[in-house]
Amino acid sequence: MTLLTFPKLFAKPRSAEVVRPERKLRIGIPRVLNMWSTHRFWTTFFVELGVNRRSVVYSSETSEARQREFGQGRAAVDCCYPVKCMTGHYGELLHGLKKPINVLFSPKITTLPSILQGEVRNTMSCPRVLAGAESTKAGFLREGNAFADAGVIYVDPVVHLDEPKLAARELFEALDPVLEDLTPEEVEAAIEAGFAALEEFDTSLRKQSLNVLRNCAADSRPAVLALGRPYHMDPGIGHGIATELQEAGYPVLWGQYLPLEEDLLDWLYRDLLSAGRIRTPFDISDIWPSSHSSNTNELLWAARYASLMPWIACVIRFSSYECGMDQPTYTPVQETVEALGTLFFAFQDLDATNPAGSVRIRVETIDYYLKRRAQKIIEQKLAALDTPPESFSNLGSIKDAAQ
Amino acid sequence: MNKVLQDSYQTYRPRPFKKDERENVTLLFGGLTWRAERALVGLFEGAGYKAESLPPATRSDLLFGRSLVDVGQCCPTAFTTGNLARTLKDKADKIGPDRVADEYVFVTAGACGACRFGQYHYSYELALRNIGMEAFRLFLVEQHEIDQSKDDDEGFQTDTHLLLGAILSVMMTDVIQDLEYQIRPYEVEFGATDAAIKKAVEDIYDAVRNRPQNKGKLGTILWHLTTDHYAKALRKAKSHFEGIKLDRLRIKPKVKITGEFYVSTVEGDANHSIHAWLEQEGAEVLPAPVAVWFDYLMRFARRKQQDRIGIHKGARKKQLMIELARRLYRGRYHSLCKALGDIPRHLPDQNELARLAQPFYDNRLNGGEGDLLVGKALYAHLHKVAHMVCELSPYGCLPNTMSIGAMAAAQGKYPDLLYAPLEIKGDSEVHVISRCQMVLTEAKARARSEFDAALKAAGLTLEEARARYEAHPEMHDPFWQVPKRGAVGTAANVVLELGGASL
Numbered sequence: 068m069t070l071l072t073f074p075k076l077f078a079k080p081r082s083a084e085v086v087r088p089e090r091k092l093r094i095g096i097p098r099v100l101n102m103w104s105t106h107r108f109w110t111t112f113f114v115e116l117g118v119n120r121r122s123v124v125y126s127s128e129t130s131e132a133r134q135r136e137f138g139q140g141r142a143a144v145d146c147c148y149p150v151k152c153m154t155g156h157y158g159e160l161l162h163g164l165k166k167p168i169n170v171l172f173s174p175k176i177t178t179l180p181s182i183l184q185g186e187v188r189n190t191m192s193c194p195r196v197l198a199g200a201e202s203t204k205a206g207f208l209r210e211g212n213a214f215a216d217a218g219v220i221y222v223d224p225v226v227h228l229d230e231p232k233l234a235a236r237e238l239f240e241a242l243d244p245v246l247e248d249l250t251p252e253e254v255e256a257a258i259e260a261g262f263a264a265l266e267e268f269d270t271s272l273r274k275q276s277l278n279v280l281r282n283c284a285a286d287s288r289p290a291v292l293a294l295g296r297p298y299h300m301d302p303g304i305g306h307g308i309a310t311e312l313q314e315a316g317y318p319v320l321w322g323q324y325l326p327l328e329e330d331l332l333d334w335l336y337r338d339l340l341s342a343g344r345i346r347t348p349f350d351i352s353d354i355w356p357s358s359h360s361s362n363t364n365e366l367l368w369a370a371r372y373a374s375l376m377p378w379i380a381c382v383i384r385f386s387s388y389e390c391g392m393d394q395p396t397y398t399p400v401q402e403t404v405e406a407l408g409t410l411f412f413a414f415q416d417l418d419a420t421n422p423a424g425s426v427r428i429r430v431e432t433i434d435y436y437l438k439r440r441a442q443k444i445i446e447q448k449l450a451a452l453d454t455p456p457e458s459f460s461n462l463g464s465i466k467d468a469a470q
Numbered sequence: 471m472n473k474v475l476q477d478s479y480q481t482y483r484p485r486p487f488k489k490d491e492r493e494n495v496t497l498l499f500g501g502l503t504w505r506a507e508r509a510l511v512g513l514f515e516g517a518g519y520k521a522e523s524l525p526p527a528t529r530s531d532l533l534f535g536r537s538l539v540d541v542g543q544c545c546p547t548a549f550t551t552g553n554l555a556r557t558l559k560d561k562a563d564k565i566g567p568d569r570v571a572d573e574y575v576f577v578t579a580g581a582c583g584a585c586r587f588g589q590y591h592y593s594y595e596l597a598l599r600n601i602g603m604e605a606f607r608l609f610l611v612e613q614h615e616i617d618q619s620k621d622d623d624e625g626f627q628t629d630t631h632l633l634l635g636a637i638l639s640v641m642m643t644d645v646i647q648d649l650e651y652q653i654r655p656y657e658v659e660f661g662a663t664d665a666a667i668k669k670a671v672e673d674i675y676d677a678v679r680n681r682p683q684n685k686g687k688l689g690t691i692l693w694h695l696t697t698d699h700y701a702k703a704l705r706k707a708k709s710h711f712e713g714i715k716l717d718r719l720r721i722k723p724k725v726k727i728t729g730e731f732y733v734s735t736v737e738g739d740a741n742h743s744i745h746a747w748l749e750q751e752g753a754e755v756l757p758a759p760v761a762v763w764f765d766y767l768m769r770f771a772r773r774k775q776q777d778r779i780g781i782h783k784g785a786r787k788k789q790l791m792i793e794l795a796r797r798l799y800r801g802r803y804h805s806l807c808k809a810l811g812d813i814p815r816h817l818p819d820q821n822e823l824a825r826l827a828q829p830f831y832d833n834r835l836n837g838g839e840g841d842l843l844v845g846k847a848l849y850a851h852l853h854k855v856a857h858m859v860c861e862l863s864p865y866g867c868l869p870n871t872m873s874i875g876a877m878a879a880a881q882g883k884y885p886d887l888l889y890a891p892l893e894i895k896g897d898s899e900v901h902v903i904s905r906c907q908m909v910l911t912e913a914k915a916r917a918r919s920e921f922d923a924a925l926k927a928a929g930l931t932l933e934e935a936r937a938r939y940e941a942h943p944e945m946h947d948p949f950w951q952v953p954k955r956g957a958v959g960t961a962a963n964v965v966l967e968l969g970g971a972s973l
Contacts, residue, residue: 144875175835194837194869201831202875209882225834232781338474353480357589375474389542391868395592397540402479416542451473 090117090246095168095219097156098125100149100196101176101362103297104323105228109174111264112238115257116246124168126156129303131419137163141206147389148418149298150199154206161207161217170220170245173200178229179361180262182327183368186349187358190229193392197225220245231258269324277326279318283378284459289441290318291433292373294400295385296362296393297323299417305385306421308414311430312383317437320379322369330456335375337453354403355396363392370403377448380441381410381433388418407451408444410436482595484607487575487625492519495625498557498576500524501550503735505643505671506760512679513635519626522574526738527553532896538597544866545896546732547593549740550578555597558606571605577626579611631684634694637764638802642674642700644759645806646707648814651745653948655754656716656960663714670707677703695798704809708949715946718964719939721921722754723913726850728843729862730870733894734758741862742899744892744906748860751910754960756856761803762817766842768796769820773834796820811949818849826852829883831876838869844876851887854958857920858888858913860906865895888913917959920973924955924962928969938968 094113096102102109106125113123127133129152137158142151153173160171177197181190191197200223207213214221224241227233232255239254283290291312299305300321309319332348339345344353351358355367373379382404386393397413404411412433414426449455487495497519499510507523514521527549535552536543543551554576561570578590591610598606611628646667654663677700685693725748727734733741735758748755775782775789800817807814823845824833831841843861850856861877863870874891881887890909892902925935944950945964955966956973966972 142875143878144871146871146875150872175832177835191836194835195872197837198831198835198869198872198876201835202872202878205830205876205879205882208879225832230778230781233778236777236781338472339478342472342475344475344478344480356481357591371478374478389866391542391544391866394540394542394544394866395589398596399479399481399592406477406479407474451477 089119091122092118092170092246093122093124093166093168094118094170094172095160095164096123096125096172097153097160098128098301099153099156100199100298101179101192103300105176105179105265107268108228108261108265109172112257112261113172115260116242116249116253124160124164126159129155129301131303131421133159133163133303134419137161141203143202143205143209146195146202147387149296149301149304149387150195150202152303152419153199153203157203157207161213161219167217168219170222171214173203173221173223174226175200175223176226176228178227180228180265181361181365183349183351183358183361183364184229186347187351187361187364189359190361190364191359193360193362195391231262234258272324273326276320276324277328277331279320280326280376280378281459283318284455287442287445288318288378289380289437289445290320290378291437292320292322292325292369292379292382293385294322294366294369294373294382294404296366296387296390299385299387304387304417306414306417306423306426308383308385308426308430311426312433315430315434317381317434322366322373325369325372325376328456328458330458334453334456334459335372354399360392363396366393366396367400367403370400374404374406374409375448375452377445377452379409380444381412381437383433384411384413384415385417386413386415388416407448409448410440410444482591482598482604484575484609485605487607487609489623489625491625494520494573496520496522496574497626498522498524498554498574499578500527500553501546501578501732501736502640502760503643503647503737505647505667505674506640508671509639509643509674509678510636512675512677513632513639516635516679516681517632524553524557527736527740529739529896531556532739535593535597538600539593540596542866543593544868545864545894546730546740546867547590549896550590550732551593551597554594555601558598558603559601562603567603568605571603571607574606575626576606576608577611578608629684630687631690634690635678635681637799638694638700639674639678640760640764641803641806642678642704643671644761645704645803645810645814646670646674647757648759649708649711649810649948651755651757652813653711653714653716655722655749655752656718656720658715658717658946663711666710666714669710673703673707673710677706695802701805701809704806708810711948714948716948718945718952719936719961720752721917721961722752722959723858723910723917724756724856724958724960725753725858725860725910725913726756726846726856727758727860727862728846728850729758729860729892730838730864730867731760731763733862733864735760740896741894742902744860744862744902747903748906748910751907752914753858753910756815756850759817762842762846763839765796765800765817765820766823766840768792768799769824770833770836770840772796773824777834812951813949815855818846823849830880831873838867839873840869841873843870843873844880847877847887847889848880848884851884854954854956857916857958858890858909860909861889861891862894863891865893888916917962920957920959921962921965923973924957924965924969924971927971927973928965929971930965930969935965935968939964942968 110123114120134152134155138155141154160168175197176192179190184190222241224237226237235255235258239251243249293309313319336348351367358364373382401411497514500523511521531552532548534556535548538555539551558570594608598604650663650667657663684690737745745755772789772792775785778785804816826848827841827845831844833841847859850859888909890906892906952960952963953967955963957963
């Protein structure tokens, strides 16, 4: 996925053709944390429940200015910025929209759907991410009820997105008092539609990533992998670092949307599979056995993918200040990425302030190293693998590189 | 070897620890109170292992730990990693790294979920690499499984017998610690309680070490549920405290300690010896029993099954089984309290904790202590258990920061709650102590005014109360039950008892 797709990320899905009861409510959703990887599910979910698609509104991207305007004095505790900035998003939804909302919906997503489900111990959210809504809510309740004062109903259900039936129960219980005449069956159907929309969206982005890689292969050009948590796609959290790299001429892929074509995975993981080091291409037990956290698991998985994929010549790692989930992964991720020579650069301790000047200098450094080393990295990674699958091997440059 | 296989990163895998090595290999472990660690040494020795607890973690361990692993660890990670690394290095200096790798293994808890605690071992592994001891072996004990026995050839067998023994050991040291903390602030002869607790813990060690051998899974469960073995040991331990004379008219604020598991339970540099400091400052400290944590884990597991009834087959049955186990667990704990004259406080009602916390922190959210800290703080305040809650939260703790944030709303609703969340970094003692001091000053004032109110309600002057107290020698006895007459403080309740009044 490239940054050019960002405007599409939170775009409204196409309308379904089924007739559903209309519910004249405006739902406000904070554009934070794991909403960055599940937003399509939530939009579709509410539309399926009869909420007008224009009435499902997200807060803006994170920015210092917005945080100052809407979040000032609301933070209840000092913690990582992705959680701390939630106050600004809540504030904007309560006080910053031209057309007010009726419901502020901030799900505490406890577990996530994951491509690694079944191969890992669990797919949990970070403890701060899943409980961020509790801490943020407190900032709006400690001196009176800011939600009630704004005429907004606050709904923050615990949701297990890795268990659709449980999620349906949780969401029905949370929304039943809010949406008139709601039935469990409706919620179940909406959840099904939500997951279908999410899968369709993810698949389309994976296809785009595949095209990027194929183009890179055809031209023997390097791509860069952005390795971070979903919310690092937020320009206010990831500080547009990936955009800077794109401006320097490098296609940027995100670890969340790497292509999963069977022949491609078989090619990349063949040696590890045949040696019995892993059971499937999604098995990470040899590099990350404490695989409880969904985003951490996928981070490690993407790190290995990048280490093997020849045209990903460089990985940039995002990590927010005080991220306790990232901290134990610093060394394993770096050593995984660098195993076959892939360049690794880390942007750690990202916080509210956008360090634009230092980012530019780092990007120039990355550009310098890529210009010097990318071709060699591609060649040596190709040499370490078998013949690429047909979808890649018929691209001229690979034959040249292999020679 | 193929380049991919040769160069790819692989996580640490310890060499196996075989049964026939047991005689020559010592199990190292740590991270608990000295009482619990002593009892667990007895447990391991009784099971045929050589065992040794790590020395108490110090501030130099913290700094050493920070220097060995990736930046940004939470404070318990840095303390425990540095503590292990320092211990191994000291041993290696004496007998060489090869012998240390062959003659010692480290056992620790793992896998509590997405909290960083479940990933501590990555820090340990990195520390081992950085001190050049990659050959050293460390093993994780899963927290959510009772029987983890492996094949007979494995050196370390965490079977039901061992784990139930560990739970009972921790329970025994919890109740004896609670007794100790209720006596020491009021002892007339300075040092009498400390002398008694040392002897008492040795009695516990002996009892755990000499418990009967494994009777099979069912047999050991039944034995642990019915035996008088542990209560008998506590009755013996109780004898060391008998005869300690107490002056219960000392006005002391009660301070409930809560917080993250490690920094709230240990006593030492890892929490700036906050327990001892509070006592020196004139407080009666209510330490955090480890048993409440296990009770919470069972409550959480029960809720998990309850939510899945009708979705997952067998969820209702599992829920009932967990609740049964929880009740048996609580019953066992309370029977141990009785062995100490029922002076140690009973486990708080987990359902009540969940109910109190729910408006502020959903009890289905996992990670770390979940809603437990919010529930405990409100319980201590609303049930008049303590004048003040001192919550010890490590720097960088993921779940604790969120529950502290949630407490902002709780404080808005209960403005009288004296709540001191203290961020423990390990090297910021002045900051922590001064912050605690501010709230403690208020707690002292509250204890004093409560005492004055008690005198007034009892119709006594201080001198009259003192004279009556002296005339009742049974009240000086550590095993006299201080009646609850509507006050929080011990002295206030004693005065109310002397005057036959209530608040």
